[in-house]
Every structure is written in structure tokens, then in C-alpha cells.
Amino acid sequence: MLASEIDLIGAVGSSDYDWGGAWRPDLSVVGCAEQSEFSVSQLSAAARLNLELVTEKNIEDVTAADLGEIIQLRFSDAFYFYESDLYEAPEYVRPEGLVSYDGLEYLTCLQWLDLGNQNFGRDFRFLTSLSELRYLDLEMAFEFQDTELLNSMTQLEALVLPQSFKSLQDLAQLTSLRRISARSSESCNVGPLVAMPQLETLLLGGNSDFQEWVGITELDRDFDVSIDPTGRYMQLLIEGGASAFNPAFDLENLSGIYDRQYVMDVVQSIYESRDDAYDVIIFVGNADTSDASYAGFARQVSNNVDGLGAPVWSSASCYGSAGRLRGIVTIPAMDALWQRPDSELINTASGSLTHEVLHLWGGGDLLPVIENNNGNIAGGHWGVSSANGILGGFDLESLSILEDGTYRADYFSDVGNSNLDLFLSPLELYMMGVLPSSEVPDTAVFSGVSQVNDINSCEDYGFEWWDGNCFSATKQTMVSIEDIIDVFGERPYERELDISLLVVAVSEAPLTDAEWSQIDERISWYVEPSAVDDFNNNMWEASLGKIRLTLPPLGD
Numbered sequence: 001m002l003a004s005e006i007d008l009i010g011a012v013g014s015s016d017y018d019w020g021g022a023w024r025p026d027l028s029v030v031g032c033a034e035q036s037e038f039s040v041s042q043l044s045a046a047a048r049l050n051l052e053l054v055t056e057k058n059i060e061d062v063t064a065a066d067l068g069e070i071i072q073l074r075f076s077d078a079f080y081f082y083e084s085d086l087y088e089a090p091e092y093v094r095p096e097g098l099v100s101y102d103g104l105e106y107l108t109c110l111q112w113l114d115l116g117n118q119n120f121g122r123d124f125r126f127l128t129s130l131s132e133l134r135y136l137d138l139e140m141a142f143e144f145q146d147t148e149l150l151n152s153m154t155q156l157e158a159l160v161l162p163q164s165f166k167s168l169q170d171l172a173q174l175t176s177l178r179r180i181s182a183r184s185s186e187s188c189n190v191g192p193l194v195a196m197p198q199l200e201t202l203l204l205g206g207n208s209d210f211q212e213w214v215g216i217t218e219l220d221r222d223f224d225v226s227i228d229p230t231g232r233y234m235q236l237l238i239e240g241g242a243s244a245f246n247p248a249f250d251l252e253n254l255s256g257i258y259d260r261q262y263v264m265d266v267v268q269s270i271y272e273s274r275d276d277a278y279d280v281i282i283f284v285g286n287a288d289t290s291d292a293s294y295a296g297f298a299r300q301v302s303n304n305v306d307g308l309g310a311p312v313w314s315s316a317s318c319y320g321s322a323g324r325l326r327g328i329v330t331i332p333a334m335d336a337l338w339q340r341p342d343s344e345l346i347n348t349a350s351g352s353l354t355h356e357v358l359h360l361w362g363g364g365d366l367l368p369v370i371e372n373n374n375g376n377i378a379g380g381h382w383g384v385s386s387a388n389g390i391l392g393g394f395d396l397e398s399l400s401i402l403e404d405g406t407y408r409a410d411y412f413s414d415v416g417n418s419n420l421d422l423f424l425s426p427l428e429l430y431m432m433g434v435l436p437s438s439e440v441p442d443t444a445v446f447s448g449v450s451q452v453n454d455i456n457s458c459e460d461y462g463f464e465w466w467d468g469n470c471f472s473a474t475k476q477t478m479v480s481i482e483d484i485i486d487v488f489g490e491r492p493y494e495r496e497l498d499i500s501l502l503v504v505a506v507s508e509a510p511l512t513d514a515e516w517s518q519i520d521e522r523i524s525w526y527v528e529p530s531a532v533d534d535f536n537n538n539m540w541e542a543s544l545g546k547i548r549l550t551l552p553p554l555g556d
Helices: 045-055 064-068 077-081 125-129 168-173 209-216 241-245 260-271 353-359 426-431 481-488 513-527
Strands: 005-007 072-075 112-114 135-137 158-160 179-181 201-203 224-227 234-237 280-285 297-300 327-331 400-403 406-409 443-447 469-472 475-479 497-507 547-550
Touching: 045 064, 209 260, 224 260, 234 260, 241 280, 241 497, 297 353, 327 353, 497 513, 513 547
Parallel strands: 005 201, 072 112, 112 135, 135 158, 158 179, 179 201, 234 497, 280 327, 280 497, 497 547
Antiparallel strands: 224 234, 297 327, 400 406, 406 469, 443 475
16 A cells, blocks of 8 residues: 555544644635636526625625635634634634525635535535635535546645545546545545555545455454255344344444444355345345334445446445445345235235335435425435435326415325335436436426425315325425436436346244245245236336346355
8 A cells, every 4th residue: 555644543633634724825826716707797696695605795796806815715603603712713714604505616716615514415516616726625515426526626635525425436536635534435445545646644434434344354253144945045144133133223333234344244254155146135134023213224335327426436345246236235024025005905015125226226316406304405215306206206297386385295205105006207217227318307306395294294274184295395496307417417228227136034043934935925026027916016017117126046
């Protein structure tokens, strides 16, 4: 390793790594203000508000020269509002009061930027204009992933990335970088970084994938994995069985599926006896029911497809795959895998497998910004939008305005529509590569969302409790597929898609023939490449015959 220091512990801001405090401005820079082509008359309403916040002037009085004088900027409520007799906020600090990222592209003389926690979604294209940056802190910009947006920053020396940052290998193209903080990042592919001759320090602590992967070598766990009698599935025998693998979330004591190092270790054990022939590994709890807070949980470990709102990246090597493995899914119990309703009046079953497999290609990350019922920025699901698919959203044709700012739609969930009689929406089919972009309709996306009551019912407006969902919002935006492509690029069209599965039953004791039969019956339903006459849609049906789940033979 050629980097002078790879630190699995240190944090930016500590006495050892005060990168921002050690910075000094480059006073030789000239002509940067003229690059912005700033004109007050061309500003959007949001840009006007933002630049008034930054300059602390009325926007009509702001000039390009004023913007050119701003070379250091930090957005921080903590630093701005909590002054005392012992502390005075630096003049370059502003509150986290932006209304969007509009207008920041005019700050073309910035050399130092701490963006703070703004939470405006996944469109960071304003960064391409900030070519003079030497220090960039994106630690709280949790949605940032696109390293290409930094390519114009040929003077950038120190970069602080958000947790769960994925595309570490792409940072190697930023040849001016000397210091990188990628704490809590999700990749083991650090080779391109440590080979950068100018790199001095690389911080990879905070339970990053690389840190967890390195730590496995210090453990000596022996997992009991074997093939079932039919040769179609595998079993993982662990103490505590399915409930231990799918525990309650405890941030102070991560275990089971929440412990990435543990899951890496398990999957590496599986690959010791299996070929690297699977897109998805699915763990199914050998239990009728579960106390887990979820019906399914998915973790993407790689992406090799452009245009999905996530970078092309891979952490598959951490898990023992040479690159084929796309992700891991856990289904905690049989009733979460596939369950018929109790009522004879209802024919549709429920199950989470299709939902979780879709998550491994993305979901809500495909839209630049979406909100859930509480008005929080959402990821993974379609939120309060007309995406109308397995991962949530409503049918646009059912949308109506009840009063100014209050809307009603047919029943939907912001985090996924769970019945198995549903079809993938056009946006989901596009995401999976089986629908061309030309056939994707516009999507209504709502912002400033709030609930009208605790259950989002429309009872307050004269409807029955079960008759649709109601919500309030301050703004509705129609997002076209061209808008999505402008931000993320176009997802290649593949026409059809095969997804290979490795199904692993998780149990404390070896499965009985009856238990294997139960798993086989339900998995076989999902992977059947034809319609099943039972009022429900397996993956093939839900995708209109364009996506097929497969079970490659395990061999000996």
C-alpha cells in the first residue's frame, strides 16, 4: 500500500486530522467570479433566497464581485446559533437555511465548503461549477454518491464523504486529492486509492466495509452450511436460528443481518463450496412467524448498471464474490415469504420477496427527491408519488384535490404496496431494464408533505376509513423520464432479465422433509416462469413476462 497512512479509527476534526482548520486560501486565483455568468434577472425564486442567505444582502444588491469574495463557506446551525461569551461564529458560517441547492452554482470562487445537513435529495449537479475548491466536506450530504460531479475540481486536496459512500474506486480519478475521509463507506475496493502517489491519508474507520472485511481475518467462526436433499437449496444452522439471524435493531449491539461483518463471514463460508453464479442470496427463516420489525430486508452489495441513481460500484469481494453478487435478502419467516389471507372473501396473498429483489436495483433513489408521509426525504421506496408500483406510490388517475393543498388517492403505501396481485409499474420496469425510457410516463412527486391524521385516511372528508388515502402537500411536481435521465443518465434497455437466486434456509436444527417442502412450494411459486391461476402475480407475471427468477443447480 503506497498511501502514507490508512487509518481505520481517526475522524476528521480530531487533533490529528484538522483538515479544514489547517487550510489556507490561495490568494493567487483570479477570474473565477466571471466564470459564473451571474445575473440577478435570471435567478429562480429559490436561488434568490439562497444567495440572500449566503451574502446577507438583498438579492437586488448582489453582484458577481460580491459572490467572488466568498471563498470559504460553512452551513451549520450549531456553529451559527450557539454563540456565547467564549465563542463567536466565524464570518463564513451561515445557518442551514437553504431552500434548495439553486444558486450555489454561482459561487465559483469558493475554495472551502462544508455543505452541512441540507437534505434536498440526490441532485448535486451544482458542484460541477465549483472548480476552485480545495477543501470539500460532504459528511452530512447523505445522498451524495456521484464522484463524476467532482471532476472539474482539479485543485481539490481534502474530501470528506458521507457515510455509506459507495464508489471509492472512482475517487482515484481526482488526482489532486491528498486526504480522503471515507469513514463508514461501503466498498472493499480501496486498491485504486492506496495506489495514488499523492495521497497522504485515507480514513476508513467507522465500521466501513473495508474495516469490517479486514477484521474477519482476526475471527475464527465456523459456520454450518450444507445442501438440502433435493440439491435446490442450502441451509445455515446457527444458534438461535431464524430469530437470531433477524434480531431487533440495536445500534449499540448490532447482530445478525444488521452486523455486516457477520453477514460477510457467513456469505464467504457459502462461497467456499459454491460457484460465484448468483445475483442474489436469499436467507429464509425456518419459522412460521417472526417478531422482526420487517417482512423482508435487502442489502445491495454491488451495482453494474448506469442510470439507477446509484453509482457503479462493488463491495462483492467483501462477501467472497468475484463481482457477480448484487445483493442479499433476508425473509425472517414463512408468512413473510408468502401468506394467504385469513378471510375467504379475499383471494390475494402477501409476500415480500419481489419487493426486496427490486430494492437491489434501486427504487426511490431513481427519483431526484421524494418524501414519505411525514415529509422526510425518502430513499428506496416511492414515497408520496404516482410511481404506483410494488415499492409504493399511488395511481395518478385516482388522484383528486379535496381542498387547497390536500389530496386524495386510492389506497397506497409510501413504503411499498404489499399485496401479490400487483404489477411492476412502468418506472419499476424501466429500473429493471425491461421497459424503454420512451414508454415511462411522467411521475407526480409531492413535497412539503404532511399527514391529515394518524392513519392517512380520508374520513375527515366524508369517506370511509378504508376508502383511499389523504395527505397534505405544499407542492406537486411532474417529473419526466427526461428529468431523471438529466440527473442520473439513462438506464440501458435489456428487454428481458434473468435473476439467479441462491436460497438459504436459516435454522437452529436441520430442516425436516416437511419444512423443506414448505420452502420449496413457496419459492417455486415465485420462480415459475409462467402465470399461476391463483389471483396473485409471481415475478414473471408482475413483470409482464419480462423478468424471470432462476435457481441454478447447486451440484454436489
